[in-house]
Every structure is written in structure tokens, then in C-alpha cells.
Amino acid sequence: MNGARQKPFAQACENNGPAILQVLREKIRPNAQVLEIGSGTGQHAVQFAKALPGITWQTSDVEAMHKGIRLWLDEAKLDNLRAPLMLDVSGEQWPATHYDAIFSANTSHIMPAAVVEKMFTAIPRCLAADGLFLLYGPFLYNGKHTSESNWRFDRWIRAWEPHRGLRDVTWLKQIAATAGLQLDEDIEMPANNRILLWRKQARQ
Secondary structure, X not given: OEOOOXXXXXXXXXXXXXXXXXXXXXXXXXXXXXEEEOOOOOHHHHHHHHHOOOOEEEEEEOHHHHHHHHHHHHHHOOOOEEEEEEOOOOOOOOOOOOEEEEEXXXXXXXXXXXXXXXXXXXXXXXXXXXXXXXEEEOOEEOOEOOOHHHHHHHHHHHHXXXXXXXXXXXXXXXXXXXXXXXXXXXXXXXXXXXXXXXXXXXXX
């Protein structure tokens, strides 16, 4: 716990926030409308909205996470930070708004593979023309881990719940292409993580 002794706290958000922020500064336009999928504790939302005051940051998560997110948002009191939307990626109820960018951190290895596919299918419907989807986390490449630490982490989460696991970028490209997303950049991040930057493609 942190601050008021009620807010949820994840050290990983404190560790990876500055590096992610640097990418957001470079890739997202200064007045963008951004949807965060899986806001978790709410820490990233506060960090990024505070550092990027021109951007409107929309939090979202399953209902069980909303109380903790609101504690962070209520303390921050930022005009460009929006209260969490109820968003279950496995469901059919997605926001009707078209966002300039969508961001998600450390979610694809937590969701079942079928839900990851549903997320990629739904995201283009929520993106404006030429919109971006930035997916942060560790990934596989052609079935191989990029580090021993990622291999250990992958084993651990699969042993905990078998439906979890690091996703292969080759597979993500396949499901993204079907949905109308193209991988524009694969950005190296600290601690053997990446940001995969996808762009919405115009339908022919």
C-alpha cells in the first residue's frame, strides 16, 4: 500500500514508467485522446497524464480494479485524467469513442490467448484513422525468449495459471493483420521488455 494506505501499489509501474513515458512523448501527438486498457493500480495513468498535460488519458479495467484506480485519480486531481471505464476485454462492450491511441502494459501475457485475439480484433474499432496501439511487455520471437529472466518469468506465470504466458510476436502479427493493424515499430525497453507499436490500416 502507498500514501493514504489504501492505494494499490506496483513497484514495476514506478520502475518502467519513465522509459514508457519517453516513448509516449515521441510517438503520441501532444493533444491525443488515449485509452489505457488494463489500468491496474492507476499508477501509470497518473504518471503519464501528469507528464503529458495536453493528452486526455482514459483509464479502463474490470470493475474490481476501479476502486484502486479511483484512489490514485482522486489524489492526483488532474483535469486530463478520466475515471475508469468498465472494460472486460473478453466481452463485447467496448467504448464507442474513436481514440488517437490505445496503450496497454503487461496484459497480453496475463490474458488467455483467445482473449488476446479478441483484444486485437476489437481495438481497430476504437481507433481513429491511422491510430496507434502501443503494447508494452515481454514477448517471444519465433518461439524463443529474449533472456533467461523472461524464460523464468514465463515458466512461473504458466505454472501459476496455464492459460497465461508470453506471446509470440510472429503470432501477434498474424492476428493483428487480420484485424487491420500493422506493426510499425518494435522498440527495445529496459529489463528485456518491448513496446510493440501497431498502426491502424485503412481497409481496402
